[in-house]
Amino acid sequence: MGYNPAYKGINISKVAITEQEKEVFRSIGNNEKGAIEAVYKENYSLIQHFVISNNGTEDDARDIFQEAMMVLYEKSRSPEFELTCQIRTYLYSVCRRLWLKKLQYSRRMESQVENYDKIVAVEEDLEQHDKLTQQYLTMRTAMGKIGEPCKSLIEAFYVHRKNMHEIASFFGYTNADNAKNQKYKCLVRLKKLFFAQYKNN
Amino acid sequence: MEQLQIAELVEKYLKGDLNPEEKEQFETLRKTNPEVDQTVVEYHFFLEEMERYGQVRRFKSNLYDTHHTLQENGDIKDLHLKAGAKIINLWGKYRRVVAVAASIAGITALFISGMISIFSPNAPIRDLEELRRKVSNLEKQSTRQISEFNKIKTKIEPGADVKFGGTSFILDINGYLVTSAHVLKGAKKVYVQSVDGKDFLTEIIHEDLEADIALLKINDADFTPGTALPYGFSKKRTDLSEPVYTLGFPKDEIVYNEGYLSAQTGLEGDTMSCQITINANPGNSGGPVFNKNGEVIGILNARQASANGVVFATKSKNIFRFIETLKEADKDLNIRMKSSSSLKGANRSSQVKKVQDHIYMVKVVLG
Numbered sequence: 001m002g003y004n005p006a007y008k009g010i011n012i013s014k015v016a017i018t019e020q021e022k023e024v025f026r027s028i029g030n031n032e033k034g035a036i037e038a039v040y041k042e043n044y045s046l047i048q049h050f051v052i053s054n055n056g057t058e059d060d061a062r063d064i065f066q067e068a069m070m071v072l073y074e075k076s077r078s079p080e081f082e083l084t085c086q087i088r089t090y091l092y093s094v095c096r097r098l099w100l101k102k103l104q105y106s107r108r109m110e111s112q113v114e115n116y117d118k119i120v121a122v123e124e125d126l127e128q129h130d131k132l133t134q135q136y137l138t139m140r141t142a143m144g145k146i147g148e149p150c151k152s153l154i155e156a157f158y159v160h161r162k163n164m165h166e167i168a169s170f171f172g173y174t175n176a177d178n179a180k181n182q183k184y185k186c187l188v189r190l191k192k193l194f195f196a197q198y199k200n201n
Numbered sequence: 202m203e204q205l206q207i208a209e210l211v212e213k214y215l216k217g218d219l220n221p222e223e224k225e226q227f228e229t230l231r232k233t234n235p236e237v238d239q240t241v242v243e244y245h246f247f248l249e250e251m252e253r254y255g256q257v258r259r260f261k262s263n264l265y266d267t268h269h270t271l272q273e274n275g276d277i278k279d280l281h282l283k284a285g286a287k288i289i290n291l292w293g294k295y296r297r298v299v300a301v302a303a304s305i306a307g308i309t310a311l312f313i314s315g316m317i318s319i320f321s322p323n324a325p326i327r328d329l330e331e332l333r334r335k336v337s338n339l340e341k342q343s344t345r346q347i348s349e350f351n352k353i354k355t356k357i358e359p360g361a362d363v364k365f366g367g368t369s370f371i372l373d374i375n376g377y378l379v380t381s382a383h384v385l386k387g388a389k390k391v392y393v394q395s396v397d398g399k400d401f402l403t404e405i406i407h408e409d410l411e412a413d414i415a416l417l418k419i420n421d422a423d424f425t426p427g428t429a430l431p432y433g434f435s436k437k438r439t440d441l442s443e444p445v446y447t448l449g450f451p452k453d454e455i456v457y458n459e460g461y462l463s464a465q466t467g468l469e470g471d472t473m474s475c476q477i478t479i480n481a482n483p484g485n486s487g488g489p490v491f492n493k494n495g496e497v498i499g500i501l502n503a504r505q506a507s508a509n510g511v512v513f514a515t516k517s518k519n520i521f522r523f524i525e526t527l528k529e530a531d532k533d534l535n536i537r538m539k540s541s542s543s544l545k546g547a548n549r550s551s552q553v554k555k556v557q558d559h560i561y562m563v564k565v566v567l568g
Contacts, residue, residue: 031260033267040267044277058279058541066264073260132253139254144529158255184205191208191247 017083025083028069029076039069043088047095054099064102068094071122071129078128085120093119097126142193150186157183207237211244265540269437272541279543364565368449368488368501369393369417371559372520373536375426376419379520380487381502382408384563385415393419393561396455400564407527412473412519413502416527431555432489433542434517435496441465445477447501448553449488450562457553458485460510462498467513468505474513475499481512487563490514495544495552 027035044065051061068091075081075090083090096119143151149171156162156170168179213219214227231238271277366388369380378393385391385405392400401421408415439445439462446459460479467474477490481504490499499514521538528534544552 031256031263033263036263037267037271040264041271041276044271048277058543059537059539062268062541066261066268069264070257070260077256135250136254136257139250141529143254144526154251155258158251159258161255161259180209181205184208187212188204188208190251191243194247194250195243 017086021087022083025072025076025087028072031073036069039072039087039091040065043091046088046092050092050095051099055103056099060099060102064095064099065091067098071125074129074132075125081125089118089120090122093122094126097122138197139194142190142197145193145197146186146190149182150189153179153183154186154190207240208244211241212248214241215245215248265436272545279541279545364567366391366563366565367484367486369561369563370448370487370489370497371427371430371561372416372524372538374428374430375535376424377406377536378403378417378419378561379500380415380417380563381500381515382410382413382415383502384487385565387567388565390566391417392564392566393417394564395561396557399423401561407523409523412523413515414500414520414523416523427558429543430539430559431543431552432491432495432497432559433539434520435492435494435498436518436521436540438465439475439492439498444493445479445490445498446549446553447479447481447485447488447490448557448560449481449485449501450560451482451484453562455557455560456485459549460512463511468503471513473519474502474515477501477512477514478510479512480510485512488560489556491552491556495542495547495556496540 024035024038028039047065047068048058048061051064052058056064071094072087072091075083143154146154153167153171156167157164162170164176164180164183167183168174168176171179173179173182210219210227214224219227231241268277367380367384369378369384371377372379385408388405391403391405393403394400401419401424403417404420406416406418441462441464443462444459445462446457448455448457450456458480460477462475463478464476466472467476475498477499481488481501485501486503488501489497490501492498497517497520499516500520501512501514503513505511505513524536524538528536544555547555
């Protein structure tokens with residue numbers, strides 16, 4: 001797909017960010033499979049090594065890496081953010097922070113954790129990430145409470161991006177209008193649940 | 202009804218799908234009616250959140266798929282082997298020290314026992330007899346222990362109306378088991394029996410009759426959780442013709458069977474389940490269906506009476522959904538479903554060896 005890591009093996013001490021790297025970064029925000037795969041392939045083993053040699057498991061490594069990818073995605077979608085270091089450095093800094101936080105001995109252990117790469121400050125980005133995660137969870141909880149068939153119907157439309165005709169035939173509505181009506185019924189209910197949940201938090 | 206129309210109108214308005222005339226009308230309505238205005242503001246926020254929720258879900262699923270593909274292609278690998286190598290290294294390093302320590306201990310023991318026999322040569326004969334009695338005492342004691350041990354094995358009170366329901370398997374190493382909901386029908390108490398024949402009392406945490414999934418928790422002081430679950434749960438769709446295998450209790454001991462995925466849907470096109478061609482019998486219900494990597498792709502739950510070897514299984518994504526719903530209802534519920542299997546690449550018999558300790562027979566005491 002042309003994303004293939006030409007940025008492989010870049011000297012870490014040089015902070016020049018190539019156009020290609022910026023392009024990959026933009027593509028992450030657009031949820032493009034090729035870019036995700038390239039970044040994944042390029043960086044996963046570094047993070048895996050880091051987490052596992054610091055008391056983590058295989059599953060921890062995957063969770064931490066995927067959360068860091070989520071942060072990268074959020075940053076790529078945010079208009080104010082500009083990539084000022086390499087993706088690898090950024091991912092590593094985020095993972096390191098997330099993992100130390102999870103181990104809850106960040107302050108005590110920070111100096112003892114072996115460094116794999118240089119680090120950039122990510123505190124603020126992670127605060128923002130926590131806020132977004134909280135909002136995501138609010139919606140997820142509301143979705144969990146709405147019940148079937150509303151959940152599947154809304155997921156089909158907003159998550160899987162099916163159109164009303166596809167939804168009608170999949171769920172067995174006689175026409176798209178009926179499906180649409182049902183979708184709005186569900187949406188009104190979900191909105192109530194969402195705001196109830198939102199006030200709770 | 203009115204609310205639905207407002208919802209539709211607002212969504213169209215926010216998306217810019219209204220024609221100029223409708224838009225103007227709507228904007229005047231917004232200006233003159235503060236209630237409508239408030240609703241628009243709410244919807245704006247809510248729909249943006251909805252949109253973002255969808256985006257995050259799509260991104261997450263992409264991440265998950267990528268991980269899976271890269272793992273399948275061998276681009277990313279588990280690091281387990283490294284840890285094993287470390288232990289071997291340590292052993293190699295300290296072998297000599299261990300050997301020296303062991304031989305010193307051995308020599309000391311010999312020396313002491315020699316000293317005792319030298320220093321007490323004329324032990325009275327009575328002692329020997331006593332010693333024998335002690336042995337027979339010990340024997341008696343040990344038979345009693347055996348019978349007590351047997352008692353422990355069958356905790357179910359005699360005379361209880363027991364139905365040997367089916368099979369269940371560990372979902373989370375801390376004693377959470379999953380099985381088919383229909384297995385537990387009419388249950389007053391549910392016991393599970395491990396491969397080595399021990400019974401454990403369980404509690405039914407939740408049942409979903411529609412998906413035919415139930416969650417059990419072993420509530421028994423005798424149960425010791427293992428260290429790690431060897432298998433994981435697959436989130437991916439299984440391809441047609443992929444080989445699968447199952448373990449279960451159609452009789453008193455664990456039975457292995459293998460087959461392949463023959464259709465993506467279950468009976469009459471049911472999308473929650475899939476169809477497997479395999480030999481299964483009553484008692485296999487609730488058992489896990491594994492793919493070649495040792496990942497659970499479903500739970501066996503029924504077979505077609507009119508056809509031979511046609512068996513249905515609830516897909517594993519329903520288990521994920523089931524657990525997610527439970528977790529949302531109860532935030533303290535600490536259940537983790539592993540998605541990566543450490544059995545990948547191992548041959549079938551060594552997979553089965555590792556898996557079978559986590560498969561349990563379900564015994565239902567009817568109420």
